Amino acid sequence: MTDGKSANRQLTGGQETRQASTGTVGLGVIGCASIAWRRTLPAAVADPLTRVVAVAGRDPEKTDRFARQFDCQAVYDYQQLLQCEDIDAVYVPLPAALHARWIEAALHAGKHVLAEKPLATDADTAARLVSLARAKGLLLIENYMFTHHAQHRAVRQLVADGTIGELRAFSAAFTIPQLPPDDIRHQRGLGGGALLDVAGYPIRAAELFLGDGLEVVGAVLRHHPLWEVDTGGAALLRTASGVTAHITFGIENAYHSSYELWGSVGRITVDRAFTPPADHAPVVRVERQDGVREHLLPCDDQFARVIRAFSRAVLDGAYDLPAGGGHRMVEIVPHARLVDAVRALSS
Structure with a gap:
């Protein structure tokens, strides 16, 4: 059920932080999604500013497969991953309805967050998460990766x-x-x-x-x-x-x-x-x-660009990604309100 990469006995004592403590960003992954396997984690492994530290999943066999493929630790509990001191930021490719819970947990644990779209299933929740990230001085990005191409x-x-x-x-x-x-x-x-x-x-x-x-x-x-x-x-x-x-x-x-x-x-x-x-x-x-x-x-590899921009911002202590890419915290809530309006006007 476990292998040499298992972090279950190693993950201790999370702490709030704004910047990575080393010259690279320690990245944890919450969820073993297909998009992580195919595109995001290969880009993260290849990026010199990023270290894939651990992946957390509910299915031990699948989680172990991810850990072997990307040479990282396997964790079988999302909250336990957030306690890892080596993790500066988390990537969240969970189903949309689970995003808010684990983004909020990550922010409370002092982790920067790169979340797959949609960040939340409604604009009010998105606004609450953005406010929390800003209050804690953390980076929160909704991963519409195409904007970086x-x-x-x-x-x-x-x-x-x-x-x-x-x-x-x-x-x-x-x-x-x-x-x-x-x-x-x-x-x-x-x-x-x-x-x-x-x-x-x-x-x-x-x-x-x-x-x-x-x-x-x-x-x-x-x-x-x-x-x-x-x-x-x-x-x-x-x-x-x-x-x-x-x-x-x-x-x-x-x-x-x-x-x-x-x-x-x-x-x-x-x-x-x-x-x-x-x-x-x-x-x-x-x-x-x-x-x-x-x-x-x-x-051009838009996934590589997102990972690089995200890690660079974490290392620089930035609240946001550079302007002009259509991939910034300030854009999250207006975008979510447009999605809500489409839903409301179609009912």
Whole structure:
């Protein structure tokens, strides 16, 4: 049941801290999720500023497998992991409905937190967690990792340079194929549903390009007769100046991951916008009356960028990640309020 990496007899005495005590960030993981196995932990292991110290899980066999793969300690109790003095920060890839409890516990234990999206299942809870993090001087980040990919900075620069003129409208879609019946995203009690799982990506993209002050003016959610959760929908948002954003999302559709920006003199299109693999070379397509130009960009690993930015901020004692990435504490609550508004307007 245990192996040489087991930390159950070693984890003692947590303490509140704002900065890592060494030149690297000791990272603990609460939950043995697929995204941690496939993308986040490989990035963390490869990052020179990050040490993966321990992973905690409720299934000993699965937890041991994670510990062997990532050369860290296996722990079978989440609270015990939070008591480890070698851990400066925790990564939380649990089901959405469990985020708030363990984010709060981590913050009370003095740990910085990188949490998978959504940070919480409602805006009031998100606001409470952000307030707690600020009161304790700790970093709390909601992991919409795509905002760190270099392709979006390239698009922002094109817009800033006036390549498509004045921005008039934004459109984005993130849909994935139908999931197995027993997938946690079909379980309401675990925070399942398309709104909490995939809608946040196009909403976050709208915030990234249109800025603060977005409001939801219309929304529709679609439900499957066999499950208690929403399986897709759409929403219309707008800025105070009248720029619109149309988003589409779903968990029983053909895969689609893109956004478009329409301006007064042109249009920018980005495919594979939200979940590009690290070896994907992005293409940013610009259409204007004088022709079409495709900008081929270098490959980029958004998971590696998130891990590096997070660890750098912890080491620097920062409350936030650098501006311009769409990945900051100040953005967590406004984003959650937009998600709440989609839910409210669709009922």
